[in-house]
Amino acid sequence: MPNFKIEGLNSALAYLKDSANYTLLAPLENQVVELALQLLPDMTGDVFILSEQIDLFFESAQSAHLNALYEQGKVHPFSFNSDPIVNQVSTFNRSIINELKAYKELKNSLVLIHFNATLITHDSTTQLHDKLALYSKLATTYQLTVVFIITGSDIVHMRKEIQKHSRLLDGILYVSNDASLLTLEYDYWRHNEGVIAQETVYLDIVDGYRVTRGHFDEMQSDGLNQDFDENDVWLVKSVVPEGTKLPHYYHVTSDNDALYQQASQMKAATLVFSVTRYTDLAALARQCFTLRKHCGKKLKLVIQNVDGIIRHQDECLFLTLGVNLILYSFSEPSRLLSQIQSIQGFYFSRPLPHSIEHVLQYSESAQAKGFLPFMQFADQVVSYSNSAVNLGVSGVLVVLQLLPRIEAIHPLQLFHVKREGDIFSTVGNQVFLYLHACREHDVENAIKHLFKLQISDFFESKSVLADHFFIQQECRRLKRHYTDAEIPDYTMQLKENVSYIFDPKSADIATLNTATPEFKKVIRPFATKYPMTLKDKSS
Structure with missing residues (x-):
């Protein structure tokens, strides 16, 4: 039987039964298609793939095992029309099932059915139940493992509707991407020994698929523990005007590097870094990531923009790497204190990437x-x-x-x-x-x-x-x-359209022709002075 070949994944969460239907849900196609291909490394039986975009499977970075099985004649790809109008015809799903039944290799095989969520968005609960019942009967009759791969931006809203059909589906897995990690949310999952529900697993997919276990895995039971530094606030002196009177539990450091060095032993304090036009954002991002990994989820990290420019991509980079709050403009001291007070008691709950290099490669x-x-x-x-x-x-x-x-x-x-x-x-x-x-x-x-x-x-x-x-x-x-169409290429015509780009190289004046009119020096005589006097009104 197929299993997810993922390093460190619980065997129960990796196991797929025969005579069963499972559903993989995801907003983006490439995420869930590559995950589904992790079912193939140990496959010895036949695989049937139905999709409107069958090329997604064969062109994926994880398609090595699929291509190997295809060369052995064990992969049977089908492309179908995903027009919602066609799909509403009652015979559409029956036709697909009859087509599959024509293959003698169907028994004990793996069937992957990929389609867009728009195909079922307008189905009533009864209509969706009837469609799933057809495939459930097929799986039972031929001892199949059927995996529905449903993608699209509507999948977030369709997730609850699909959960209503737990009698026909043996597992629902929602796949999302956050902080360069693949997040697997198991709504429920039937395996050979029972059922697992409400489980979340984070996968590092940089060098193969493997479960990542971060610093937060061991911190679920210490929520009531009081840390001695929880009320402390450390900030860089440029964050507030010089001479500002601060509460006694506020501490000031000279710059970001000094604050970073001071914070190595903190657990729940609030740290306020500053961003100016001279700040190295990549270096600051590394410091925030290191502190978050080392100090844990109770530490509060705040970025205050003093006179720098924090672009949208920089904002997302900081938030991905462990920052709680970004203040985009210089605030009055009283307002700054209120904003810091508003995040007290917060925990950083977002997943952290396994490595900062993997994240920085997207931004740099x-x-x-x-x-x-x-x-x-x-x-x-x-x-x-x-x-x-x-x-x-x-x-x-x-x-x-x-x-x-x-x-x-x-x-x-x-x-x-x-x-x-x-x-x-x-x-x-x-x-x-x-x-x-x-x-x-x-x-x-x-x-x-x-x-x-x-x-x-x-x-x-x-x-x-x-x-x-x-x-x-x-x-x-x-x-x-447009695969086979001739598309005009305007690269050469637009090559000279770069006059707005500053050229840092100094001009080569040695070869300039100074005899041209623009270099002619015009010498004009000095103006003649004419003294002027005002006429006296009394005269």
Whole structure:
């Protein structure tokens, strides 16, 4: 029988029964598809895969065992139409089941059925029950292990509806990504010895799939213990104006490094670091992460922005690495004291990544910017979107529809991209712009900085995709649609569109032709002085 091949995972949580139906739920497709492929390393029987996007399984980074089984003739992939209208037809699921029954290899096999949550969003409880009953009967008759892989942004709302069908489903597992860790939330899970419910497991997926056990695993029973430093507040002197009178339990240090050194033995105190324009944010993030791992979840870490710039991606980096609170503007001392008071007694409950290097690679990696050929653009957007998910960073894909008889090259020449991670391309009669680390409500301001003229001068409509699931889905759809099409590449035409970029190299004046008019020196004579006197009114 299939089992999750995950290092350190409880055998009961890894076990899947035969003659059973399990459900894996996730907002993003790649997360749960790669997890499902962990069922294959020890598989000796046949595997049936049904999906609208069958390429997701074979192109995954975890597809080595799948491809090996496919070469042995043990993998049977099927692609089906996921149109919700088609799916509502009563014979749709019966047709799929009849197709599977035609294979003599079906008995004792593993069946993976991947579809978008929109296919069942409008189903009533009775309709969904009837559909699941068909597959439950199939699993019992042929001694199958059926795994439903349901993805999409609606899955959060559908989770409770799916839980109503516990008589037909032997396990429900919700998969999410947080702080570069894969979080497995078992609603319930039937195995060969009983049932496990309400379990949460964190997986480190950097070097293979393995269960990570952080500092917080041993801290569930000490919630009532009083720490001696719980009321202490340590802050950097630049956080408050010089001469500010502070309560007696407030302590001041000279800078962030001094505060970091002082905090090594603290357990529940509040530490307030400052960010100025000269602060090394990556170094400060490392210090916060080290303190959180070493001191535990009771320590309160606060970032006060004094005169620096904390961008959206930096905010998410700090919050991912253990910071409780970020104060984005310099506060009056009384307000600062109130904000610090508001987090007293808080515990840091978010999962921490196994390694800071794995997180920093998403924020510090060199990113492309400007125009990219469309296929390269689509791959890059999916890559950026996956990185953004690991940090909790926002990203938007803006789709601009060209006006009739407007050639794409003309508006493309007016895009002046300065930020790394902001890329654009074109295909068909549309221009696509991906804005990395940008929230949906900031799109209008961002476009005003990127585009010289009014959008309405060249485009008849604009749509914005702000959910990472839909961004990735749209990129994959467009890649499939234009796989064999000839797409114009404007890279060379836009190569010279870099006049706004500052060139740090000094100009080579030795080769300049000084005989040209712009270098001609014009010498004008001094003006002649004319004394002026005011006429006396009395004369």
